[in-house]
Amino acid sequence: MLSFVGLGLYDEMDVSVKGLAAIREADLVFAEFYTSHLAGATPERLAEFYGKGVRILSREEVEVSPEGWIGEAREKKVAFLVGGDPMISTTHLDLRLRALRMGIVTRIIHSSSIVTAVSGLTGLQNYRFGRSTSIPYPYVASGKRIVATSPYDVVIDNLHRELHTLLFLDIQPDRYMTVSEGAALLLEMEEMAGEDRLKRGLGVGVARAGSDDAVIIADWLPRLADRDLGGPLHVLIVPASLHFMEAEGLVTLAAAPPEILDEAEP
Template identity: 60%
Template sequence: MLFFVGLGLYDERDISVKGLDTVRSADVVYAEFYTSKLMGTSIERLERLYGREIEILSRSEIEVDPSWLDDAREKNVALLVGGDPMISTTHLDLRLRAIEMGIDTRVIHASNIASAVPGITGLQNYRFGRSATVPFPHIARGKRIVSSTPYDAVKDNLIRDLHTLLYLDIQEGRLMSINEAAALLIEVAEGRGDSGFASSLAVGIARAGSEDICVRAGMLSDLRTYSFGPPLHVMVIPGRLHFMEAKALRILAGAPEELLSGYVL
């Protein structure tokens, strides 16, 4: 059996009781932390609480050569991942590979940022459109390339009065901040001649699931300089607001009253 065990949002204590029982009873325990990271803990703390040795898998061992799946033919194997296991298509691909190999699979769900954001901000979960990731710029043929995909996702959702959850890039040794993401979105918007986009309502969330969570709403341009503190960070660009959503952003995220007035449905 191959178990996909979600670890939740922030630290080693976010795992469910069912997940903890699964880890402790597994024959082999692996983990990957390139799709999501638990910023409030360490491998040592995970091993100490779970009472198990954990082998960390690289990105290539997950996506290119998951030969470790063979272990699950004869043993109970637990793969630990941040958040909820099936939010990432990477893990769905692994599950389908395992099933095609004749390996039984089971998913132990956990809290994740997509389900937590509505509760953190007060924005209603059914009013979120498609999400997107803000990637770091890259160099191609000597030219700096900034992806327009997140900007396009936001604009498409705004046409429908839907909110957009923006994940921020995670790379080896680099974790994108809300400040960087806001600046990149504005750069793309200005390149499209959309100078008003910088004045859009935006919400920044840092360290979801921790005791020192930071939630701040304001103009996107203001989020470029606001100090959100350590990662992980995500952003939301809201569409038009139900009056309860507007009230929630004012109380929970410090949104300016004058900014909200133009967003209420």
């Protein structure tokens, strides 16, 4: 049996009762924390809380050669831990399909996810979100700084459809992307495209969702690029036109500029 266990948003306390039982009953416990991780907990704290040793898998062990640890589930109870809710990442679906092809029984134990939490935190309606995307850090190739522009294309396509965009921000072993960095990169992508729609648009930053010191800030994107929301993890939202309740929610919950109320739709 291979159990995919979601750990929730922030720390070791976010796991469900069902998830905790599955972890404690498991013979082996593995985890990956590169698609998401619990900013409020360390692997040591997780192991102490679960009463189980947790082996953190490398990206290669998850994406390239997972057959070894997945194969343990033929004869043993294996728990695979992920931040947020399992199967939000296509990586996890790939692992489940591999396991099923190997004749291994699988199950999913769900937990809270940033995908749904942003609606409650910001007041933006869940049904109005379009395709989500990720903003990666720029990289250098042949001595040239490369900025991926596909996130900008997703945002603009959603705006044309009057849909909000949730942008996941890059997580690397030695750093995490902040809301200010993500907003600045979006504006850079827009400048590269020779357009100026986002320069006049709103952005919403969410930091440390699920924690007692979560921060939710809405501001014009150029100003958001200068805001410090503190420690990880961060996500960025680019809203489309707002229903009046969404606008009121952003003003009340995220200190958005009050003038957005004048432009909201009835």
